[in-house]
Amino acid sequence: xxxxxxxxxxxxxxxxxxxxxxxxxxxxxxxxxxxxxxxxxxxxxxxxxxxxxxxxxxxxxxxxxxxxxxxxxxxxxxxxxxxxxxxxxxxxxxxxxxxxxxxxxxxxxxxxxxxxxxxxxxxxxxxxxxxxxxxxxxxxxxxxxxxxxxxxxxxxxxxxxxxxxxxxxxxxxxxxxxxxxxxxxxxxxxxxxxxxxxxxxxxxxxxxxxxxxxxxxxxxxxxxxxxxxxxxxxxxxxxxxxxxxxxxxxxxxxxxxxxxxxxxxxxxxxxxxxxxxxxxxxxxxxxxxxxxxxxxxxxxxxxxxxxxxxxxxxxxxxxxxxxxxxxxxxxxx
Amino acid sequence: xxxxxxxxxxxxxxxxxxxxxxxxxxxxxxxxxxxxxxxxxxxxxxxxxxxxxxxxxxxxxxxxxxxxxxxxxxxxxxxxxxxxxxxxxxxxxxxxxxxxxxxxxxxxxxxxxxxxxxxxxxxxxxxxxxxxxxxxxxxxxxxxxxxxxxxxxxxxxxxxxxxxxxxxxxxxxxxxxxxxxxxxxxxxxxxxxxxxxxxxxxxxxxxxxxxxxxxxxxxxxxxxxxxxxxxxxxxxxxxxxxxxxxxxxxxxxxxxxxxxxxxxxxxxxxxxxxxxxxxxxxxxxxxxxxxxxxxxxxxxxxxxxxxxxxxxxxxxxxxxxxxxxxxxxxxxxxxxxxxxxxxxxxxxxxxxxxxxxxxxxxxxxxxxxxxxxxxxxxxxxxxxxxxxxxxxxxxxxxxxxxxxxxxxxxxxxxxxxxxxxxxxxxxxxxxxxxxxxxxxxxxxxxxxxxxxxxxxxxxxxxxxxxxxxxxxxxxxxxxxxxxxxxxxxxxxxxxxxxxxxxxxxxxxxxxxxxxxxxxxxxxxxxxxxxxxxxxxx
Numbered sequence: 114x115x116x117x118x119x120x121x122x123x124x125x126x127x128x129x130x131x132x133x134x135x136x137x138x139x140x141x142x143x144x145x146x147x148x149x150x151x152x153x154x155x156x157x158x159x160x161x162x163x164x165x166x167x168x169x170x171x172x173x174x175x176x177x178x179x180x181x182x183x184x185x186x187x188x189x190x191x192x193x194x195x196x197x198x199x200x201x202x203x204x205x206x207x208x209x210x211x212x213x214x215x216x217x218x219x220x221x222x223x224x225x226x227x228x229x230x231x232x233x234x235x236x237x238x239x240x241x242x243x244x245x246x247x248x249x250x251x252x253x254x255x256x257x258x259x260x261x262x263x264x265x266x267x268x269x270x271x272x273x274x275x276x277x278x279x280x281x282x283x284x285x286x287x288x289x290x291x292x293x294x295x296x297x298x299x300x301x302x303x304x305x306x307x308x309x310x311x312x313x314x315x316x317x318x319x320x321x322x323x324x325x326x327x328x329x330x331x332x333x334x335x336x337x338x339x340x341x342x343x344x345x346x347x348x349x350x351x352x353x354x355x356x357x358x359x360x361x362x363x364x365x366x367x368x369x370x371x372x373x374x375x376x377x378x379x380x381x382x383x384x385x386x387x388x389x390x391x392x393x394x395x396x397x398x399x400x401x402x403x404x405x406x407x408x409x410x411x412x413x414x415x416x417x418x419x420x421x422x423x424x425x426x427x428x429x430x431x432x433x434x435x436x437x438x439x440x441x442x443x444x445x446x
Numbered sequence: 447x448x449x450x451x452x453x454x455x456x457x458x459x460x461x462x463x464x465x466x467x468x469x470x471x472x473x474x475x476x477x478x479x480x481x482x483x484x485x486x487x488x489x490x491x492x493x494x495x496x497x498x499x500x501x502x503x504x505x506x507x508x509x510x511x512x513x514x515x516x517x518x519x520x521x522x523x524x525x526x527x528x529x530x531x532x533x534x535x536x537x538x539x540x541x542x543x544x545x546x547x548x549x550x551x552x553x554x555x556x557x558x559x560x561x562x563x564x565x566x567x568x569x570x571x572x573x574x575x576x577x578x579x580x581x582x583x584x585x586x587x588x589x590x591x592x593x594x595x596x597x598x599x600x601x602x603x604x605x606x607x608x609x610x611x612x613x614x615x616x617x618x619x620x621x622x623x624x625x626x627x628x629x630x631x632x633x634x635x636x637x638x639x640x641x642x643x644x645x646x647x648x649x650x651x652x653x654x655x656x657x658x659x660x661x662x663x664x665x666x667x668x669x670x671x672x673x674x675x676x677x678x679x680x681x682x683x684x685x686x687x688x689x690x691x692x693x694x695x696x697x698x699x700x701x702x703x704x705x706x707x708x709x710x711x712x713x714x715x716x717x718x719x720x721x722x723x724x725x726x727x728x729x730x731x732x733x734x735x736x737x738x739x740x741x742x743x744x745x746x747x748x749x750x751x752x753x754x755x756x757x758x759x760x761x762x763x764x765x766x767x768x769x770x771x772x773x774x775x776x777x778x779x780x781x782x783x784x785x786x787x788x789x790x791x792x793x794x795x796x797x798x799x800x801x802x803x804x805x806x807x808x809x810x811x812x813x814x815x816x817x818x819x820x821x822x823x824x825x826x827x828x829x830x831x832x833x834x835x836x837x838x839x840x841x842x843x844x845x846x847x848x849x850x851x852x853x854x855x856x857x858x859x860x861x862x863x864x865x866x867x868x869x870x871x872x873x874x875x876x877x878x879x880x881x882x883x884x885x886x887x888x889x890x891x892x893x894x895x896x897x898x899x900x901x902x903x904x905x906x907x908x909x910x911x912x913x914x915x916x917x918x919x920x921x922x923x924x925x926x927x928x929x930x931x932x933x934x935x936x937x938x939x940x941x942x943x944x945x946x947x948x949x950x951x952x953x954x955x956x957x958x959x960x961x962x963x964x965x966x967x968x969x970x971x972x973x974x975x976x977x978x979x980x981x982x983x
Contacts, residue, residue, distance in 0.1 A: 168529040181854030183807040194854040221546040230909040232876035311463035314588040392537035397530040398620035421753035438663035
């Protein structure tokens with residue numbers, strides 16, 4: 114049900130602009146909506162981060178994934194159990210760029226004979242998640258061509274590398290295929306893996322289907338209808354240079370569908386789990402060094418009025434018995 | 447004695463998830479899957495809300511009249527106080543990587559024991575009460591209203607989490623279920639839903655200085671009794687300092703170790719080690735508890751109970767504190783102690799009086815782990831050891847959750863172990879070190895009535911023990927945690943019969959050759975040493 118509603122929502126986001134443009138609402142979908150989306154994204158993203166940052170990290174609670182730094186002759190894990198900022202930096206680099214934690218993933222198998230509980234390495238989620246995220250990044254970089262004049266050198270490099278296999282005309286980008294593979298896998302496991310399906314909500318299906326919609330409309334534009342790229346760039350440059358105007362040459366409605374889906378993604382982003390992109394950098398079990406035994410970690414709301422049951426009260430309670438047992442006391446009976 | 451099915455029955459675990467949404471499955475309380483509620487007199491003593499007689503199996507939980515408002519207010523307060531809570535409510539993508547990392551899920555198959563779903567129990571209320579969009583979409587968006595059934599569900603599942611943090615290791619965003627469970631338990635306290643096995647020890651600890659409620663004279667008696675045993679075994683009389691002012695070191699260890707087999711042998715190991723070194727150390731009856739059931743209660747309770755350590759060190763004029771083998775105690779010391787009750791400027795950075803090693807790792811809290819202390823001693827050749835006295839043991843090592851994932855204490859105990867034992871075998875790599883599995887009884891769940899669920903949760907650990915038992919003939923599971931020493935023996939009897947449990951310093955105590963000791967014929971358990979089976983005194 115949740116998947117079906119998500120699918121309908123994405124479908125609507127394709128059909129509405131498609132029809133709308135035909136009815137002369139090109140400027141609405143090509144200019145007004147993108148501006149709204151960008152503003153909501155930037156403001157929403159920032160507000161979300163600020164809101165998180167407003168809550169303190171009262172305690173130093175890293176999840177330690179390796180040997181602590183203790184005695185000089187014991188080899189410690191500087192990245193899995195960092196004790197300083199440098200170590201945390203490396204931990205975060207590995208986490209964000211290589212999905213280090215997901216790389217550890219295992220799968221449990223229970224054999225009735227024995228019985229035996231076995232653990233096998235399970236890297237498929239890591240692999241396909243990595244494929245998806247990197248392809249998405251590469252595609253974003255490639256798209257800078259539409260928003261920059263002259264096109265910067267790194268963008269050329271990205272395009273060159275992405276099409277290095279030289280298949281088809283227009284030449285095929287490998288990332289277009291791989292992102293479909295990545296998204297396809299992520300969606301398939303939500304649908305076919307019982308455990309994952311059980312925990313999946315509408316807000317898990319929707320972004321996957323939205324991204325698939327974006328990729329599919331993009332592929333359609335580039336390889337099937339072969340849209341007028343010059344006109345698209347004119348529209349995009351108008352937006353970024355703050356001189357928005359509709360290009361004279363007609364643009365295929367699929368471009369507006371694509372653009373609307375992207376706008377939907379931008380608008381949806383700050384209010385959704387997609388904020389994991391920002392959140393991972395603030396996660397207290399990862400971004401904090403294991404240092405609270407070495408030095409002081411300060412809790413801003415620490416309550417100094419909380420005192421232990423005092424020794425004096427303890428001795429008052431047990432003085433007689435303590436004296437009898439030969440234990441030293443502060444006050445004689 | 448609690449009744450539970452035999453291993454052949456219990457192992458038939460069904461991991462398939464129901465067709466119906468988890469929100470539509472009702473919470474079922476059965477003997478063995480929940481812990482008994484906090485007694486009203488204990489709640490009153492601790493000043494906690496809504497003390498009353500009740501049972502989880504009752505229909506009416508006698509919640510206070512405006513309980514919804516109370517819970518949501520606390521929810522808001524916690525979100526303001528803890529960034530972890532806010533982030534963990536917001537950024538989960540439900541990828542499912544954590545699902546089969548939880549020992550309770552592996553051993554039970556209940557989908558609500560998947561860490562992601564455990565957190566969703568809270569998240570669904572977070573969305574349903576705080577997010578307008580989710581309110582409209584309702585169940586489709588995983589949102590629901592706070593109803594009495596939700597409280598019941600929270601009570602069951604947040605007291606089926608041992609805060610072991612194994613899931614947080616695998617989470618791509620480091621979402622820590624221990625943190626979520628701690629928050630949920632605090633919400634439940636507000637309406638008087640909690641378990642006695644946590645609160646009574648906390649109350650005891652406050653008054654008597656330890657969880658078990660041992661009063662000072664009784665503590666001294668028990669200590670003397672253990673010294674008698676040591677004298678019988680080694681021929682040497684040890685006279686430990688208790689509550690003595692002016693000693694260099696204050697030693698604090700969990701009270702479980704003075705009270706019950708097999709912890710007492712570890713306690714004897716400490717006494718022998720200190721005697722061997724001639725260490726200027728005192729024990730304390732006021733601070734006779736290393737563990738801290740406040741960690742499983744609330745940040746306030748944790749702080750209050752922990753504060754005794756520094757208070758006592760200051761009163762006695764110690765220079766630094768040495769801490770015994772305990773799991774959650776070390777999470778508190780490593781990650782909370784100085785923040786809550788520091789800085790302890792009246793103490794000094796621990797320096798071993800024997801080797802001169804300065805322990806910079808403890809420069810902030812001034813509290814050293816005994817495994818670090820002993821490893822340093824062995825490295826410098828300061829202990830006179832005969833590891834062959836442990837030849838009856840083929841040992842493996844259980845990393846306790848908290849020193850593993852809340853500290854990173856892996857090599858120190860292993861180094862000690864390898865020097866006091868000649869037969870040491872590791873369990874499979876997915877079950878040790880940072881990936882270690884819980885004993886099933888952490889976070890205050892090591893009570894009798896919870897045994898069935900504990901044994902289920904103990905399956906991954908028990909099965910790994912069985913693996914090394916069958917492969918290498920392992921007959922001893924060493925650990926550095928007092929709760930482990932209480933929970934692992936029944937767990938081994940159930941899943942890996944024939945394997946016993948010992949503390950690290952029990953084995954150290956066996957191996958240490960005291961100056962002028964008599965020829966030992968038995969180990970600390972008074973079992974014959976290898977080759978001494980025929981010798982009788």
